[in-house]
Amino acid sequence: MNKLGIFALFSALSLSACQPEQPETIRTGLVYCAEGPPENFNPQRVTSGTTIDIVSQQLYDRLLDIDANTGNLLPALATAWQRSADGMTYDFTLRQDVAFHHTHFFKPTRPLVADDIVFTFNRIMDPTHPYHFLGGGIYPYFQSVDWANLVNKVTAIAEDKVRFELNRPDSSFLANLATDFAPVLSAEYAASLLAEGQPQRLDTQPIGTGPFHFKEYQKDVLVRLYRHPTYWRGPAAMEQLVFDIVPNNARRMAKLLTHECDIVAFPRLAELSLITERPDVKVQESTNMNVGFWAFNTKKSPFDQVKVRQALALAINQSAILQAVYFNQATAAKGILPPTSWAFDQQLPAANYDPAQARALLAEVGLSQGFSMDIWAMPVQRLYNPNALKMAELIQADLAQIGVTANIVSYEWNTFRRKLTDGEHDSVLIGWAADNADPDNFFRPLLSCAAADSGSNRAQWCDPVFDQLLHQALSTGEQQQRLGYYITAQQYLHQQKPLVAIAHSQRFQAINVNVEGVSVNPYGGIALFGARRITP
């Protein structure tokens, strides 16, 4: 067509593209390419790791933090805490002079006080709280751990002291406060919004105490944060932090290679070897407590029958999935708990692939002619499942072997999560990444009756036997006893099969070699506070 012109244009541009001098803005800013948009800016209201990665560690702090290496609790906004002898009362001493974000939409007049803690947690448990029903009164994580029944009262006993009174002892209570779902909000901001009649802005224009403050959110395009200059740990290294929302895996990869992104969430495992060959990009690997699984909607027929679920579990070829979807960069799952957890049951048998046995089980319940079902595959790449659609195709082919016709269903991520919570699915390929080191963090949010109501129990499974086991495990402080209950629970799950655990994956990050200080906690989202650019 007009080759000459194009080439002239390109050669001109290539000259300009190679300009050595990078503008100030580029050098002081960091771009993280995220795999999806955040649902909102309040981690209390979400379950998805996408939102947690973007919001939790960047905008907020928690009362406690988790040590990435040991899993122990560390002081954060609370400098000290005390548990009463009966395990029913916890007192926290707050850090002095913790400043809230000073932004174009809110100017705080006071530092963090006990009222902020009271406001934050009352919002979750008190139905008369003006903010409780803002997002429909749904707090999935807290509902899944039965927070409202666990905590009796949160009171400010001094300017810098806050007391939690429980209804029963709970060995996972402190761990829950340290999860990414438990940020501390500003009561002053909430009050001023209420006065303006704009309460919904609390979760869309967030104010926190974290290392970065909110600047703008262009829906499905980007989230822009700026450095919080008076952050209590000291100002972050980068002045600007942008989350570029790139749902397409190939495009995210392209952006990494063209240096449009500094950090890319979840590089595709197939491309890991390719990335490691490049001098300008490095791959960071970290262990992560997670599980990818295939959950059946046990409220729907025929998945309410144990034998059907067992048959489906027998029909799928786990090792083929591990190879094709995870490129063998993951551990084959035996149950929902990763082998690295202290409560893992060493006696669990490995997954069994036996189509003949599956057909026999189906015949026992009169389904020898097979049936038709939907497999919902999440549209985005997640840690625990790098490619659900591909996994669905594999399972579809496996199921055809036992006479089951599977349709693959997928929606855009936000729509998908909404419809899933409404329980419209037959079965779903999804997973879970732990928020703290406590094994309870796998069992209760995923499979308890409370979680079935709040929607994070994707199997909609509510079994009193199982719930009783979890309850018993929580009310004892004795680790050996807890282990016993959890082993029984895992054996019970293995037999009941409300879901088929598939794999425990490593977490990978592809990072520009010029960027350092990115830390990933095995129990939660990414933290970009320490990230900085180094000149090579």
Added chain:
Amino acid sequence: MAKFRLYLDENNRSPLAQLWREFSRQHSALFGLILFSTFLSLSVLAPFITPHDPYLQADNLLLLAPSWTEQGLVQYPFGTDDLGRDLLSRMLKGTTYTFGLALLTVLASLLAGLALGALAGMSRGVKSSFFNHLLDLILTIPSLLLAIIIVAVLGPGLENTAWAVILALLPQFVHGIRNAIAEQLKQDYVTAYRLDGANNWQVLTRLIIPNIWEKITVLSSMALSTAILDIAALGFLGLGAQAPIAEWGAMISDSLDIIYVAPVSVAIPGLLIFAAVLSVNLVGDGLKVAIQKRRES
């Protein structure tokens, strides 16, 4: 073959033979025709000649490199995709979906367009004029946009794509055929035939259709290239054929994920779409030129 001829007998041949003569003089058009016939036969024969089942997932042969590289296997000329499916078989199967389906939609749309166009062309008056202008305006909406609108209403899927493309192509057929008929109606031989007592139906079937078939062929070739591109584009956008159907456009969007590892799986379906559309366009262009030249001779 070189034989002395006293008279040029060219003009005494049948119109079809003349057309073929003019057509075959153009090398590009001939090349297009060969390509076109290849695609046509592939789309019919695809189920019988695929070396492997295009949907069979060979667990032990994931992401096999093409056979021209060292790691490739001769049994899998283009290698396999990330689920271990043979790419060559999928490409072949895709001919049926993309090319074959495009052909079917064009045929369906042509038949409907013929009926509506004849109705519109044979009628006259204000209604007809208004209808024509209306059609002109709808015609300005590109077929892909129309197809996207229709899929948006019907919902994604291969079947709905077919309906959408049929409907989207319809206006241009109705318009083209209506105009061709209107032009024919002005001819003296039509008037003469009418004076002989022929009714509308006889005029249409005996005089007009035989005289406009060339125009219809050209229209169809244009529609066919549009249909292929539209079906593939909808497949690519995820609005048409859904995975795992081996439609070329859907295959490209499927393989985007492995573009760095197996570029072949993106390159080849695109090349096939391109070749298919090119063959149709070459034939269409060749026909146009041939028709023009024949008229002139």
Added chain:
Amino acid sequence: MIIFLLRRLFLLGTVLLGLSIFAFSLGYLFPGDPLQNFTGLRYIDSAQREQLIQAYQLDQSYTTQYVAFLTRVLQGDWGLSFSSQQPLLNEIWQVLPATLELTTYALLLSFFIGVPLGILAAMKPNHLFCKSISGMALVGYSLPIFWWALLLIMLFSVTLGWLPSGGRLGVLYEIPTLTGFMLVDILLSNTHYQDAALMDAFRHLILPTLVLATYPTTVMIRFVRDAMLDVWEQNYIKTAKAKGLNRLQVLYRHGLRNALLPVIRQIGLQFSTLITLAMLTEVIFSWPGIGRWLIDSIYQRNFPAIQAGLMIISTLVITINMLTEIMHTFFNPLARKY
């Protein structure tokens, strides 16, 4: 001319009316609750429902409902988006300029490349250079543009690293949105990195514009070439040649003026093609325009947004076509027959 204008306006009115009826019926054609489809509210409690049914007159006859719908559309109340719960009209105003910007540049590019090449191709149809122009036009005409875009990204962004792979501007540049046209916005902004941002925006524009312009350029080449060849055969050209004018004079005084008139009409047609192809281009280059927005809405089953997007795009396409046709008629008395 006035009668012609009136007729056209009447036709335009009729089509827009038909379009609005179609858009209205979508509220019922789409799956789900018509009330949700019209309002865009995701959760409606029963008290609110009663009130909304009253306001939207959904308990009345279809005609009354339609009139209420039309009134709302004209007043700018287009309902909310399912996914963001923001007013749709606002969202559209945010994404539309991006598309218009891209299509305008592509249209200009196709015009300034297509017309000269078309003329060249027609001047000596049998010359090798001209044949290769025609050949390349045919190739461009047959390219699936989404694949073409991928090839260019792989080559110029990923392999060579010369150009960014998508988006409108490096995300670290913060340019306030005033007009929605990126280059204009950058010029209007008073940031210290204005020059760098301008250069960056320019680099982001190259690939999408090139991809988007490919198809219209080839159509333009073919169109201009055919028109020129046609004109070249006319008697007045032969007369002009016989008078002793040289090639350039004939070309300029008689050839171009007659051959380029239909190009005006062509521009209108190209615009609608561009809007459609822009959808594909925007999806591939993550260009935040209305095409990508509409495709996303289809993925999200965001029915109010689909409805609004269709209305705005169709209205735009039809109106622009009508305008260019009127312009064409204005310049070309021969087209004023009816």
